[in-house]
Amino acid sequence: MPAQTDAAADWSGWRLAHAMAARFVHWAVDTEGSSRSSALIRIGLAMLFWSRWAGELLLYMDQSPAGLFLAANFFVATTLLFVGYQSRVAAVWTGAVGLAMYHYFGFQLGREPWTHHHTYLLAVSALLIALTPCGASYSLDRYLAVMRAERMGLPPPAERGNLLGLRLIVVQLSVLYFFAAFDKSGYAFSSGARIEAIFLWYYAGSDYPAIPGLAWLATLVSLAVVALEYSLAFGLPFRATRRYLLLPGLAFHAIIYVTLPVYTFSATMVLLYLAYFDADAVDRVIARLQGIGPTAGEETS
Amino acid sequence: MRLLAFIAIAGFMIAGPVAEQVFGVQSAWLRSWTMFSAIGLGVVDASFEIRQPDGALAPLDRFAMLGARRDGRLKWIDSGEELALVIKRLCTAAGQGADIRVRARQATRGGWQIIHTDTENACAD
Numbered sequence: 001m002p003a004q005t006d007a008a009a010d011w012s013g014w015r016l017a018h019a020m021a022a023r024f025v026h027w028a029v030d031t032e033g034s035s036r037s038s039a040l041i042r043i044g045l046a047m048l049f050w051s052r053w054a055g056e057l058l059l060y061m062d063q064s065p066a067g068l069f070l071a072a073n074f075f076v077a078t079t080l081l082f083v084g085y086q087s088r089v090a091a092v093w094t095g096a097v098g099l100a101m102y103h104y105f106g107f108q109l110g111r112e113p114w115t116h117h118h119t120y121l122l123a124v125s126a127l128l129i130a131l132t133p134c135g136a137s138y139s140l141d142r143y144l145a146v147m148r149a150e151r152m153g154l155p156p157p158a159e160r161g162n163l164l165g166l167r168l169i170v171v172q173l174s175v176l177y178f179f180a181a182f183d184k185s186g187y188a189f190s191s192g193a194r195i196e197a198i199f200l201w202y203y204a205g206s207d208y209p210a211i212p213g214l215a216w217l218a219t220l221v222s223l224a225v226v227a228l229e230y231s232l233a234f235g236l237p238f239r240a241t242r243r244y245l246l247l248p249g250l251a252f253h254a255i256i257y258v259t260l261p262v263y264t265f266s267a268t269m270v271l272l273y274l275a276y277f278d279a280d281a282v283d284r285v286i287a288r289l290q291g292i293g294p295t296a297g298e299e300t301s
Numbered sequence: 302m303r304l305l306a307f308i309a310i311a312g313f314m315i316a317g318p319v320a321e322q323v324f325g326v327q328s329a330w331l332r333s334w335t336m337f338s339a340i341g342l343g344v345v346d347a348s349f350e351i352r353q354p355d356g357a358l359a360p361l362d363r364f365a366m367l368g369a370r371r372d373g374r375l376k377w378i379d380s381g382e383e384l385a386l387v388i389k390r391l392c393t394a395a396g397q398g399a400d401i402r403v404r405a406r407q408a409t410r411g412g413w414q415i416i417h418t419d420t421e422n423a424c425a426d
Contacts, residue, residue: 131306167307171311175334176334179318183322188409197342197408202340205377206345206376206378
């Protein structure tokens, strides 16, 4: 009865696909978890915004109405993000400021390097963290909520929430790694030529160093970078492969941080790596380190 | 609602690089991920040799020949035109009848492109 066998196989395949889709949808939009990793990213993003732009946006730097308006918005929004007051609104506000710097001041007014990748990544990260319970931990919002609960004789609210924003950060990082590798998947990069040119541009000038084997090393490094970026794109989201990719990924970002002018890009990527980890697992590590219990509502088994 | 938001935002994340890196559509509203792809383009890797009185070719230090700082403007040659100017200065400094050989390649989007070979005396041009 081959027809019945085929039908059974089709049915089994469809059920498998349906189960995988349902699991993905659950992972993407239905997962609830600890808010502590989201809060850490929120605080880290505020500090990265300051690290990158606070110096350039001091009030005396650009005294035009647009410049002062940008600076005022920047400092108020990022301060609210850092202390965690109206955290999700502050995240949207900060992200909007970042996008205004990227699109208007960068592309429209030609202010550089505000059109660079690190600017965009910081801005969208702030917007995405708004889709997490980033204000439910380590924040003024949390302090006020606990005070309110105490006044009403209620237990403190749970430091938990929907993790949609963390999932979208995972997607953003995978898309970034994949297309960064895709851009390098040609002869110019894999031959080592692009890395050699970058090396000459920043370091050696127009004198290729007389070091035997340097061209081979450039080729090997180029191939390794492409392989690593593809691996990070597809491997970091999964626990089984993440354990092998985490250190290479961190090392990669550390190396480009000290060798190339990537500004806050490396630090932002490393901070966003927190999104890959199970939020409750991050919570448990924090609880162990601080000698405190896990967030309310989490299973302790 | 959340699923729609997820699909819309993830779709936007993917659409940017696909539009620019696959279909070549350039827009400030779409973000590609082509980091450092233009850095180093145009830079010239050049080496110089000068013929000695005994007929042998010896490496030529352009900084010493031109009395220039090693960390100054001469460190980078960014175009074929700039290379031609450097060659002209070297030939002038070396004096009439000098035989200077130049090997040079330039970084392009497709990789290294040879722009000068050492088959002929560059000062004879």
